[in-house]
Amino acid sequence: MRIAELSRSTGVPAPTIKYYLREGLLPPGERTSRNQAQYDERHVRRIKLVRALVEVGGLSIATARDVLARMDAPEHGLLTSLGKVQFAMSTPPSATVEDEVWDEAVRRVDELIERRGWRSVPSNPARRTLASVLATLQRLGQTDKLDLLDSYADAAERIVDDEIEVLLRRPDLDSLAEGLVVWIALGDVMFSALRRIAQESAATPRVPDSNGQAPAGAGADAADTDADADGDGEDPGPEPASPAPES
Amino acid sequence: MRIAELSRSTGVPAPTIKYYLREGLLPPGERTSRNQAQYDERHVRRIKLVRALVEVGGLSIATARDVLARMDAPEHGLLTSLGKVQFAMSTPPSATVEDEVWDEAVRRVDELIERRGWRSVPSNPARRTLASVLATLQRLGQTDKLDLLDSYADAAERIVDDEIEVLLRRPDLDSLAEGLVVWIALGDVMFSALRRIAQESAATPRVPDSNGQAPAGAGADAADTDADADGDGEDPGPEPASPAPES
DNA sequence: ACCTTATGGATAGCGATACTGTCCGCTATC
Protein backbone atom coordinates (compact mmCIF):
# COMPACT_ATOMS: atom_id res chain seq x y z
CA MET A 1 0.00 0.00 0.00
CA ARG A 2 1.38 3.38 -1.01
CA ILE A 3 0.35 6.85 -0.09
CA ALA A 4 -2.39 7.22 -2.68
CA GLU A 5 -4.30 4.22 -1.42
CA LEU A 6 -3.72 5.29 2.16
CA SER A 7 -5.38 8.53 1.19
CA ARG A 8 -8.19 6.77 -0.60
CA SER A 9 -9.06 4.42 2.22
CA THR A 10 -9.05 7.11 4.90
CA GLY A 11 -10.42 10.08 3.00
CA VAL A 12 -7.47 12.16 4.14
CA PRO A 13 -5.62 14.04 1.35
CA ALA A 14 -2.17 12.70 0.56
CA PRO A 15 -0.35 15.98 1.38
CA THR A 16 -1.93 15.87 4.82
CA ILE A 17 -0.69 12.35 5.33
CA LYS A 18 2.79 13.52 4.38
CA TYR A 19 2.38 16.26 6.93
CA TYR A 20 1.40 13.79 9.63
CA LEU A 21 4.45 11.71 8.77
CA ARG A 22 6.66 14.78 9.07
CA GLU A 23 5.12 15.65 12.40
CA GLY A 24 5.60 12.17 13.77
CA LEU A 25 1.92 11.40 14.20
CA LEU A 26 2.28 8.50 11.83
CA PRO A 27 5.21 6.09 11.85
CA PRO A 28 7.13 6.00 8.56
CA GLY A 29 6.30 3.22 6.16
CA GLU A 30 8.70 0.39 5.47
CA ARG A 31 11.07 1.68 2.84
CA THR A 32 11.47 -0.62 -0.13
CA SER A 33 13.84 1.63 -2.02
CA ARG A 34 15.32 5.11 -1.89
CA ASN A 35 12.01 6.85 -2.49
CA GLN A 36 9.37 4.24 -2.00
CA ALA A 37 7.67 2.92 1.10
CA GLN A 38 5.03 0.40 2.06
CA TYR A 39 2.15 1.22 4.39
CA ASP A 40 -0.33 -1.20 5.87
CA GLU A 41 -3.57 -1.49 7.81
CA ARG A 42 -1.93 -0.13 10.94
CA HIS A 43 -1.31 3.13 9.13
CA VAL A 44 -4.91 3.32 8.00
CA ARG A 45 -6.02 2.75 11.57
CA ARG A 46 -3.62 5.31 12.91
CA ILE A 47 -4.77 7.98 10.50
CA LYS A 48 -8.37 7.39 11.50
CA LEU A 49 -7.33 7.68 15.11
CA VAL A 50 -5.49 10.93 14.46
CA ARG A 51 -8.50 12.41 12.72
CA ALA A 52 -10.75 11.36 15.58
CA LEU A 53 -8.48 13.01 18.12
CA VAL A 54 -8.02 16.17 16.08
CA GLU A 55 -11.41 16.68 14.46
CA VAL A 56 -13.76 15.27 17.05
CA GLY A 57 -11.68 15.49 20.20
CA GLY A 58 -10.34 18.92 19.33
CA LEU A 59 -6.72 18.12 20.15
CA SER A 60 -3.94 20.09 18.51
CA ILE A 61 -1.52 18.27 16.24
CA ALA A 62 1.26 18.66 18.80
CA THR A 63 -0.90 17.32 21.60
CA ALA A 64 -2.07 14.41 19.49
CA ARG A 65 1.55 13.58 18.75
CA ASP A 66 2.42 13.50 22.44
CA VAL A 67 -0.62 11.46 23.34
CA LEU A 68 0.08 8.91 20.63
CA ALA A 69 3.73 8.70 21.64
CA ARG A 70 2.60 7.85 25.16
CA MET A 71 0.14 5.33 23.84
CA ASP A 72 2.82 3.63 21.79
CA ALA A 73 5.16 3.21 24.73
CA PRO A 74 4.07 -0.14 26.18
CA GLU A 75 6.48 -0.03 29.12
CA HIS A 76 4.05 0.94 31.84
CA GLY A 77 1.01 -0.82 33.26
CA LEU A 78 -2.40 -0.57 31.78
CA LEU A 79 -3.89 1.93 34.14
CA THR A 80 -0.68 3.81 34.67
CA SER A 81 -0.74 4.84 31.05
CA LEU A 82 -4.00 6.63 31.71
CA GLY A 83 -2.08 9.18 33.70
CA LYS A 84 0.55 9.57 31.01
CA VAL A 85 -2.01 10.08 28.31
CA GLN A 86 -4.01 12.47 30.46
CA PHE A 87 -1.00 14.59 31.25
CA ALA A 88 -0.06 14.81 27.62
CA MET A 89 -3.60 15.69 26.70
CA SER A 90 -4.29 18.53 29.02
CA THR A 91 -3.43 22.07 28.12
CA PRO A 92 -3.13 23.79 31.47
CA PRO A 93 -3.93 27.50 31.70
CA SER A 94 -0.83 29.22 30.39
CA ALA A 95 -0.34 31.83 33.07
CA THR A 96 -2.23 32.35 36.27
CA VAL A 97 -2.16 35.38 38.49
CA GLU A 98 -0.86 33.99 41.73
CA ASP A 99 -2.89 36.12 44.07
CA GLU A 100 -5.08 35.52 47.07
CA VAL A 101 -8.04 34.35 45.00
CA TRP A 102 -5.85 31.81 43.26
CA ASP A 103 -4.53 30.46 46.53
CA GLU A 104 -8.02 30.01 47.85
CA ALA A 105 -9.06 28.22 44.67
CA VAL A 106 -6.13 25.83 45.00
CA ARG A 107 -7.05 25.25 48.62
CA ARG A 108 -10.61 24.51 47.63
CA VAL A 109 -9.44 21.95 45.08
CA ASP A 110 -7.18 20.29 47.62
CA GLU A 111 -10.01 20.13 50.09
CA LEU A 112 -12.36 18.63 47.57
CA ILE A 113 -9.86 15.93 46.67
CA GLU A 114 -9.25 15.08 50.29
CA ARG A 115 -12.93 15.21 51.18
CA ARG A 116 -13.72 12.67 48.51
CA GLY A 117 -10.72 10.52 49.25
CA TRP A 118 -9.44 10.86 45.70
CA ARG A 119 -5.94 9.66 44.98
CA SER A 120 -4.33 12.34 42.87
CA VAL A 121 -0.81 13.66 42.58
CA PRO A 122 -0.54 17.42 43.02
CA SER A 123 1.09 17.83 39.62
CA ASN A 124 -1.99 16.63 37.73
CA PRO A 125 -2.68 19.51 35.34
CA ALA A 126 -6.42 19.04 35.77
CA ARG A 127 -6.01 20.37 39.28
CA ARG A 128 -4.60 23.61 37.96
CA THR A 129 -7.36 23.79 35.40
CA LEU A 130 -9.99 23.27 38.03
CA ALA A 131 -8.41 25.87 40.28
CA SER A 132 -8.37 28.40 37.48
CA VAL A 133 -12.06 27.81 36.84
CA LEU A 134 -12.84 28.33 40.51
CA ALA A 135 -10.68 31.45 40.65
CA THR A 136 -12.39 32.83 37.56
CA LEU A 137 -15.83 32.22 39.04
CA GLN A 138 -14.73 33.97 42.20
CA ARG A 139 -13.39 36.96 40.30
CA LEU A 140 -16.58 37.25 38.27
CA GLY A 141 -18.69 37.24 41.39
CA GLN A 142 -20.33 33.97 40.44
CA THR A 143 -19.64 32.47 43.83
CA ASP A 144 -22.98 30.70 44.01
CA LYS A 145 -21.79 28.39 41.26
CA LEU A 146 -19.16 27.00 43.57
CA ASP A 147 -21.90 25.08 45.33
CA LEU A 148 -22.10 22.83 42.32
CA LEU A 149 -18.59 21.48 42.79
CA ASP A 150 -19.70 18.49 44.80
CA SER A 151 -22.62 17.78 42.55
CA TYR A 152 -20.20 17.66 39.62
CA ALA A 153 -17.73 15.59 41.56
CA ASP A 154 -20.45 13.05 42.35
CA ALA A 155 -21.32 12.76 38.70
CA ALA A 156 -17.67 12.50 37.67
CA GLU A 157 -17.09 9.72 40.16
CA ARG A 158 -20.05 7.73 38.96
CA ILE A 159 -19.13 8.13 35.33
CA VAL A 160 -15.55 7.13 35.87
CA ASP A 161 -16.59 3.94 37.64
CA ASP A 162 -18.58 2.90 34.61
CA GLU A 163 -15.77 3.92 32.28
CA ILE A 164 -13.24 1.79 34.07
CA GLU A 165 -15.62 -1.11 34.06
CA VAL A 166 -16.15 -0.92 30.31
CA LEU A 167 -12.46 -0.38 29.72
CA LEU A 168 -11.49 -3.49 31.65
CA ARG A 169 -13.89 -5.63 29.67
CA ARG A 170 -11.27 -5.59 26.92
CA PRO A 171 -9.27 -8.81 26.88
CA ASP A 172 -6.21 -7.61 24.97
CA LEU A 173 -4.01 -4.88 26.31
CA ASP A 174 -3.08 -3.21 23.01
CA SER A 175 -6.62 -2.30 22.17
CA LEU A 176 -7.02 -1.17 25.75
CA ALA A 177 -4.36 1.49 25.25
CA GLU A 178 -6.08 2.73 22.13
CA GLY A 179 -9.47 2.58 23.80
CA LEU A 180 -8.08 4.64 26.61
CA VAL A 181 -6.85 7.37 24.31
CA VAL A 182 -10.03 7.48 22.30
CA TRP A 183 -12.04 7.52 25.42
CA ILE A 184 -10.27 10.26 27.29
CA ALA A 185 -10.39 12.45 24.21
CA LEU A 186 -13.95 11.80 23.09
CA GLY A 187 -15.51 11.40 26.50
CA ASP A 188 -15.29 15.09 27.21
CA VAL A 189 -16.94 15.99 23.94
CA MET A 190 -19.61 13.38 24.39
CA PHE A 191 -20.49 14.41 27.88
CA SER A 192 -20.51 18.07 27.02
CA ALA A 193 -22.93 17.41 24.16
CA LEU A 194 -25.19 15.39 26.43
CA ARG A 195 -25.11 18.10 29.03
CA ARG A 196 -26.13 20.69 26.47
CA ILE A 197 -29.06 18.62 25.30
CA ALA A 198 -30.10 17.99 28.89
CA GLN A 199 -29.85 21.72 29.54
CA GLU A 200 -32.07 22.48 26.60
CA SER A 201 -34.54 19.95 27.83
CA ALA A 202 -34.60 21.33 31.35
CA ALA A 203 -34.99 24.87 30.05
CA THR A 204 -37.83 23.99 27.70
CA PRO A 205 -41.18 24.32 29.42
CA ARG A 206 -43.14 21.11 29.63
CA VAL A 207 -46.15 20.91 27.35
CA PRO A 208 -48.73 18.16 27.82
CA ASP A 209 -48.41 17.17 24.13
CA SER A 210 -51.65 18.83 23.19
CA ASN A 211 -49.62 20.93 20.79
CA GLY A 212 -47.92 19.44 17.75
CA GLN A 213 -45.12 21.98 17.41
CA ALA A 214 -41.85 21.84 19.30
CA PRO A 215 -41.74 23.85 22.51
CA ALA A 216 -38.39 25.32 21.37
CA GLY A 217 -36.28 26.38 24.26
CA ALA A 218 -33.74 27.37 21.65
CA GLY A 219 -34.53 30.16 19.26
CA ALA A 220 -31.61 30.24 16.85
CA ASP A 221 -30.99 27.81 14.07
CA ALA A 222 -28.00 25.65 13.43
CA ALA A 223 -26.78 27.40 10.29
CA ASP A 224 -26.58 30.66 12.16
CA THR A 225 -23.68 29.51 14.25
CA ASP A 226 -21.34 29.33 11.29
CA ALA A 227 -22.80 32.26 9.44
CA ASP A 228 -22.10 34.74 12.21
CA ALA A 229 -18.42 33.97 12.30
CA ASP A 230 -17.69 36.14 9.28
CA GLY A 231 -20.03 39.09 9.56
CA ASP A 232 -20.21 41.87 12.07
CA GLY A 233 -22.34 39.92 14.50
CA GLU A 234 -24.22 43.03 15.46
CA ASP A 235 -27.59 41.64 14.65
CA PRO A 236 -28.27 38.62 16.84
CA GLY A 237 -30.43 36.69 14.50
CA PRO A 238 -33.59 38.05 12.94
CA GLU A 239 -34.43 34.51 11.92
CA PRO A 240 -37.89 33.41 12.95
CA ALA A 241 -36.84 29.79 13.46
CA SER A 242 -38.84 28.96 16.56
CA PRO A 243 -39.95 32.05 18.38
CA ALA A 244 -39.81 32.11 22.12
CA PRO A 245 -42.92 30.87 23.87
CA GLU A 246 -42.46 33.24 26.78
CA SER A 247 -40.90 36.59 25.87
CA MET B 1 -12.18 56.14 33.12
CA ARG B 2 -10.02 55.98 30.02
CA ILE B 3 -8.34 53.10 28.31
CA ALA B 4 -5.19 53.07 30.42
CA GLU B 5 -7.09 52.58 33.63
CA LEU B 6 -9.32 50.01 31.99
CA SER B 7 -6.15 48.17 31.13
CA ARG B 8 -4.75 48.61 34.62
CA SER B 9 -7.83 47.35 36.43
CA THR B 10 -8.28 44.29 34.26
CA GLY B 11 -4.69 43.33 33.53
CA VAL B 12 -5.46 43.25 29.82
CA PRO B 13 -3.05 45.25 27.59
CA ALA B 14 -4.53 48.41 26.09
CA PRO B 15 -4.00 47.31 22.44
CA THR B 16 -5.96 44.17 23.19
CA ILE B 17 -8.80 46.26 24.60
CA LYS B 18 -8.77 48.29 21.43
CA TYR B 19 -8.94 45.05 19.51
CA TYR B 20 -11.94 43.89 21.52
CA LEU B 21 -13.65 47.21 20.83
CA ARG B 22 -12.99 46.78 17.12
CA GLU B 23 -14.36 43.25 17.18
CA GLY B 24 -17.51 44.29 18.98
CA LEU B 25 -16.86 42.28 22.14
CA LEU B 26 -16.88 45.46 24.13
CA PRO B 27 -19.38 48.28 23.64
CA PRO B 28 -17.74 51.62 22.74
CA GLY B 29 -17.22 54.10 25.55
CA GLU B 30 -19.21 57.27 25.80
CA ARG B 31 -17.43 59.76 23.57
CA THR B 32 -16.76 63.10 25.24
CA SER B 33 -15.00 64.62 22.26
CA ARG B 34 -13.67 63.70 18.85
CA ASN B 35 -10.99 61.43 20.20
CA GLN B 36 -11.83 60.85 23.80
CA ALA B 37 -14.19 58.41 25.47
CA GLN B 38 -15.33 57.46 28.93
CA TYR B 39 -15.48 53.88 30.14
CA ASP B 40 -17.00 52.64 33.37
CA GLU B 41 -17.35 49.65 35.64
CA ARG B 42 -19.50 47.84 33.14
CA HIS B 43 -16.56 47.82 30.74
CA VAL B 44 -14.27 46.43 33.39
CA ARG B 45 -16.77 43.70 34.09
CA ARG B 46 -17.22 42.93 30.44
CA ILE B 47 -13.51 42.62 29.82
CA LYS B 48 -13.18 40.19 32.69
CA LEU B 49 -16.06 38.21 31.26
CA VAL B 50 -14.47 38.13 27.83
CA ARG B 51 -11.19 36.88 29.26
CA ALA B 52 -13.02 34.20 31.23
CA LEU B 53 -14.82 32.97 28.11
CA VAL B 54 -11.73 33.09 25.93
CA GLU B 55 -8.94 32.01 28.28
CA VAL B 56 -10.72 29.62 30.60
CA GLY B 57 -13.71 28.60 28.50
CA GLY B 58 -11.66 28.28 25.34
CA LEU B 59 -14.09 30.17 23.13
CA SER B 60 -12.84 31.91 20.01
CA ILE B 61 -13.16 35.67 19.77
CA ALA B 62 -15.87 35.34 17.13
CA THR B 63 -17.85 32.88 19.24
CA ALA B 64 -17.49 35.02 22.32
CA ARG B 65 -18.81 37.97 20.34
CA ASP B 66 -21.89 36.04 19.28
CA VAL B 67 -22.53 34.71 22.74
CA LEU B 68 -22.27 38.13 24.30
CA ALA B 69 -24.54 39.62 21.66
CA ARG B 70 -27.14 37.03 22.59
CA MET B 71 -26.66 37.74 26.24
CA ASP B 72 -27.13 41.46 25.71
CA ALA B 73 -30.43 41.04 23.91
CA PRO B 74 -32.93 41.04 26.76
CA GLU B 75 -35.94 40.37 24.56
CA HIS B 76 -36.40 36.72 25.33
CA GLY B 77 -37.32 34.93 28.52
CA LEU B 78 -34.83 33.80 31.08
CA LEU B 79 -34.57 30.19 30.14
CA THR B 80 -35.13 30.74 26.46
CA SER B 81 -31.89 32.64 26.30
CA LEU B 82 -30.10 29.50 27.37
CA GLY B 83 -30.86 28.04 23.99
CA LYS B 84 -29.69 31.13 22.17
CA VAL B 85 -26.44 31.22 24.05
CA GLN B 86 -25.90 27.51 23.63
CA PHE B 87 -26.44 27.64 19.92
CA ALA B 88 -24.02 30.50 19.54
CA MET B 89 -21.47 28.70 21.66
CA SER B 90 -21.31 25.36 19.99
CA THR B 91 -18.96 24.68 17.13
CA PRO B 92 -20.56 21.79 15.34
CA PRO B 93 -18.33 19.39 13.39
CA SER B 94 -17.61 21.16 10.12
CA ALA B 95 -18.29 18.36 7.69
CA THR B 96 -19.63 14.92 8.31
CA VAL B 97 -19.59 12.00 5.95
CA GLU B 98 -23.25 11.27 5.48
CA ASP B 99 -22.98 7.53 5.23
CA GLU B 100 -24.66 4.57 6.85
CA VAL B 101 -22.68 4.85 10.06
CA TRP B 102 -23.67 8.48 10.39
CA ASP B 103 -27.32 7.70 9.93
CA GLU B 104 -27.18 5.07 12.59
CA ALA B 105 -25.46 7.48 14.97
CA VAL B 106 -28.18 10.06 14.40
CA ARG B 107 -30.80 7.42 15.00
CA ARG B 108 -29.10 6.42 18.21
CA VAL B 109 -29.14 10.01 19.41
CA ASP B 110 -32.80 10.40 18.54
CA GLU B 111 -33.61 7.22 20.40
CA LEU B 112 -31.70 8.33 23.45
CA ILE B 113 -33.52 11.62 23.57
CA GLU B 114 -36.87 9.96 23.21
CA ARG B 115 -36.03 7.24 25.70
CA ARG B 116 -35.19 9.82 28.31
CA GLY B 117 -38.11 12.05 27.47
CA TRP B 118 -35.82 14.97 26.77
CA ARG B 119 -37.33 17.99 25.11
CA SER B 120 -34.90 19.04 22.41
CA VAL B 121 -35.30 20.58 18.98
CA PRO B 122 -33.60 18.62 16.20
CA SER B 123 -31.54 21.64 15.20
CA ASN B 124 -29.64 21.72 18.49
CA PRO B 125 -26.00 21.53 17.36
CA ALA B 126 -25.13 19.37 20.35
CA ARG B 127 -27.11 16.60 18.72
CA ARG B 128 -24.86 16.71 15.67
CA THR B 129 -21.83 16.78 17.91
CA LEU B 130 -23.03 13.78 19.83
CA ALA B 131 -23.83 11.93 16.64
CA SER B 132 -20.37 12.60 15.29
CA VAL B 133 -18.82 11.22 18.45
CA LEU B 134 -20.90 8.07 18.19
CA ALA B 135 -20.09 7.69 14.51
CA THR B 136 -16.40 8.13 15.23
CA LEU B 137 -16.49 5.49 17.96
CA GLN B 138 -18.23 3.15 15.57
CA ARG B 139 -15.68 3.74 12.84
CA LEU B 140 -12.80 3.17 15.23
CA GLY B 141 -14.28 -0.10 16.39
CA GLN B 142 -14.78 1.19 19.91
CA THR B 143 -18.37 0.03 19.98
CA ASP B 144 -18.20 -1.10 23.58
CA LYS B 145 -17.95 2.53 24.60
CA LEU B 146 -21.45 3.13 23.32
CA ASP B 147 -22.74 1.33 26.40
CA LEU B 148 -21.72 4.34 28.44
CA LEU B 149 -24.18 6.64 26.70
CA ASP B 150 -26.90 6.12 29.27
CA SER B 151 -24.52 6.33 32.16
CA TYR B 152 -23.39 9.70 30.86
CA ALA B 153 -26.92 10.81 30.20
CA ASP B 154 -27.86 9.98 33.78
CA ALA B 155 -25.01 12.07 35.08
CA ALA B 156 -25.83 14.92 32.72
CA GLU B 157 -29.43 14.95 33.84
CA ARG B 158 -28.52 15.05 37.48
CA ILE B 159 -25.99 17.81 36.99
CA VAL B 160 -28.35 19.95 34.99
CA ASP B 161 -31.03 19.71 37.66
CA ASP B 162 -28.62 21.13 40.19
CA GLU B 163 -27.42 23.78 37.75
CA ILE B 164 -30.92 25.03 37.11
CA GLU B 165 -31.64 25.12 40.80
CA VAL B 166 -28.57 27.24 41.53
CA LEU B 167 -29.26 29.46 38.54
CA LEU B 168 -32.78 30.23 39.68
CA ARG B 169 -31.62 31.21 43.14
CA ARG B 170 -30.59 34.51 41.56
CA PRO B 171 -33.11 37.22 42.29
CA ASP B 172 -32.25 39.66 39.50
CA LEU B 173 -32.57 38.69 35.87
CA ASP B 174 -29.60 40.61 34.51
CA SER B 175 -27.08 38.73 36.56
CA LEU B 176 -28.92 35.56 35.60
CA ALA B 177 -28.10 36.10 31.95
CA GLU B 178 -24.45 36.62 32.77
CA GLY B 179 -24.46 33.68 35.12
CA LEU B 180 -25.88 31.57 32.36
CA VAL B 181 -23.14 32.48 29.92
CA VAL B 182 -20.38 31.98 32.43
CA TRP B 183 -21.85 28.73 33.46
CA ILE B 184 -22.36 27.16 30.08
CA ALA B 185 -18.84 28.10 29.11
CA LEU B 186 -17.00 27.16 32.29
CA GLY B 187 -19.13 24.19 33.27
CA ASP B 188 -17.64 22.03 30.55
CA VAL B 189 -14.12 22.88 31.58
CA MET B 190 -14.87 22.33 35.21
CA PHE B 191 -16.50 18.99 34.72
CA SER B 192 -13.80 17.79 32.40
CA ALA B 193 -11.15 18.67 34.99
CA LEU B 194 -13.08 16.84 37.68
CA ARG B 195 -13.47 13.83 35.47
CA ARG B 196 -9.74 13.74 34.83
CA ILE B 197 -8.94 13.88 38.51
CA ALA B 198 -11.51 11.20 39.22
CA GLN B 199 -9.98 9.10 36.45
CA GLU B 200 -6.55 9.46 37.94
CA SER B 201 -7.93 8.47 41.31
CA ALA B 202 -9.68 5.40 39.96
CA ALA B 203 -6.58 4.35 38.04
CA THR B 204 -4.24 4.79 40.96
CA PRO B 205 -3.94 1.60 42.98
CA ARG B 206 -5.09 1.93 46.53
CA VAL B 207 -2.32 1.95 49.07
CA PRO B 208 -3.07 1.64 52.78
CA ASP B 209 -1.02 4.78 53.54
CA SER B 210 1.92 2.79 54.87
CA ASN B 211 4.01 4.49 52.24
CA GLY B 212 4.71 8.21 52.35
CA GLN B 213 5.24 8.74 48.65
CA ALA B 214 2.46 9.30 46.19
CA PRO B 215 1.17 6.20 44.43
CA ALA B 216 1.62 8.03 41.12
CA GLY B 217 -0.84 6.71 38.62
CA ALA B 218 0.57 9.48 36.48
CA GLY B 219 4.21 9.35 35.58
CA ALA B 220 4.80 12.61 33.77
CA ASP B 221 4.90 16.02 35.33
CA ALA B 222 3.04 19.18 34.50
CA ALA B 223 5.92 21.06 32.90
CA ASP B 224 6.44 18.22 30.48
CA THR B 225 3.20 18.90 28.69
CA ASP B 226 4.38 22.27 27.45
CA ALA B 227 7.97 21.26 26.95
CA ASP B 228 7.14 18.43 24.61
CA ALA B 229 5.26 20.62 22.21
CA ASP B 230 8.50 21.70 20.56
CA GLY B 231 10.78 18.69 20.60
CA ASP B 232 10.38 15.17 19.37
CA GLY B 233 8.31 13.93 22.27
CA GLU B 234 10.11 10.63 22.31
CA ASP B 235 11.21 10.81 25.89
CA PRO B 236 8.30 11.00 28.32
CA GLY B 237 9.71 13.16 30.99
CA PRO B 238 12.80 12.60 33.08
CA GLU B 239 12.13 15.81 35.01
CA PRO B 240 11.49 15.82 38.75
CA ALA B 241 7.95 16.15 39.94
CA SER B 242 7.50 19.72 41.10
CA PRO B 243 9.50 22.24 39.12
CA ALA B 244 9.94 25.77 40.36
CA PRO B 245 6.89 27.98 39.98
CA GLU B 246 7.76 30.41 37.24
CA SER B 247 7.62 34.12 37.91
C1' DA C 1 13.43 0.22 -23.70
C1' DC C 2 10.55 4.07 -23.27
C1' DC C 3 7.49 7.13 -21.45
C1' DT C 4 3.94 8.57 -18.47
C1' DT C 5 2.56 8.72 -13.86
C1' DA C 6 3.26 8.41 -8.98
C1' DT C 7 6.32 8.59 -4.95
C1' DG C 8 8.86 10.39 -0.95
C1' DG C 9 11.16 14.19 0.79
C1' DA C 10 12.16 19.07 1.24
C1' DT C 11 10.75 23.64 1.34
C1' DA C 12 7.74 27.44 0.68
C1' DG C 13 3.29 29.44 0.85
C1' DC C 14 -1.56 30.21 2.54
C1' DG C 15 -5.55 31.47 5.27
C1' DA C 16 -7.33 31.93 9.71
C1' DT C 17 -6.80 33.52 14.51
C1' DA C 18 -5.48 36.56 18.17
C1' DC C 19 -3.20 39.71 19.04
C1' DT C 20 0.81 43.64 18.87
C1' DG C 21 3.17 47.75 17.05
C1' DT C 22 3.28 51.97 14.82
C1' DC C 23 1.63 56.18 13.34
C1' DC C 24 -1.16 60.33 13.52
C1' DG C 25 -3.92 64.14 14.63
C1' DC C 26 -6.11 65.58 18.62
C1' DT C 27 -6.97 66.50 23.67
C1' DA C 28 -6.25 66.83 28.60
C1' DT C 29 -3.52 68.36 32.06
C1' DC C 30 0.23 70.28 34.32
Place this chain on the structure above:
DNA sequence: GATAGCGGACAGTATCGCTATCCATAAGGT
Protein backbone atom coordinates in the same frame (compact mmCIF):
# COMPACT_ATOMS: atom_id res chain seq x y z
C1' DG D 1 2.34 76.05 25.87
C1' DA D 2 4.73 71.78 26.41
C1' DT D 3 4.03 67.01 26.72
C1' DA D 4 1.94 62.90 27.80
C1' DG D 5 -1.87 60.16 26.61
C1' DC D 6 -5.94 59.20 23.68
C1' DG D 7 -8.75 56.99 20.06
C1' DG D 8 -8.68 55.17 15.62
C1' DA D 9 -6.72 53.14 11.52
C1' DC D 10 -3.85 49.97 9.63
C1' DA D 11 0.06 47.06 9.07
C1' DG D 12 2.78 43.48 11.05
C1' DT D 13 3.63 39.12 13.81
C1' DA D 14 3.45 34.41 15.56
C1' DT D 15 1.27 30.12 15.54
C1' DC D 16 -1.46 26.50 13.55
C1' DG D 17 -2.91 23.22 10.22
C1' DC D 18 -2.56 22.34 6.29
C1' DT D 19 -1.57 22.90 0.84
C1' DA D 20 1.33 23.65 -3.25
C1' DT D 21 5.43 23.21 -5.75
C1' DC D 22 9.53 21.12 -6.90
C1' DC D 23 12.70 17.40 -7.63
C1' DA D 24 15.16 13.08 -8.48
C1' DT D 25 13.70 8.65 -8.53
C1' DA D 26 10.87 4.55 -9.13
C1' DA D 27 6.77 1.96 -10.85
C1' DG D 28 4.02 0.42 -14.37
C1' DG D 29 1.94 0.18 -18.78
C1' DT D 30 3.14 -0.40 -23.95
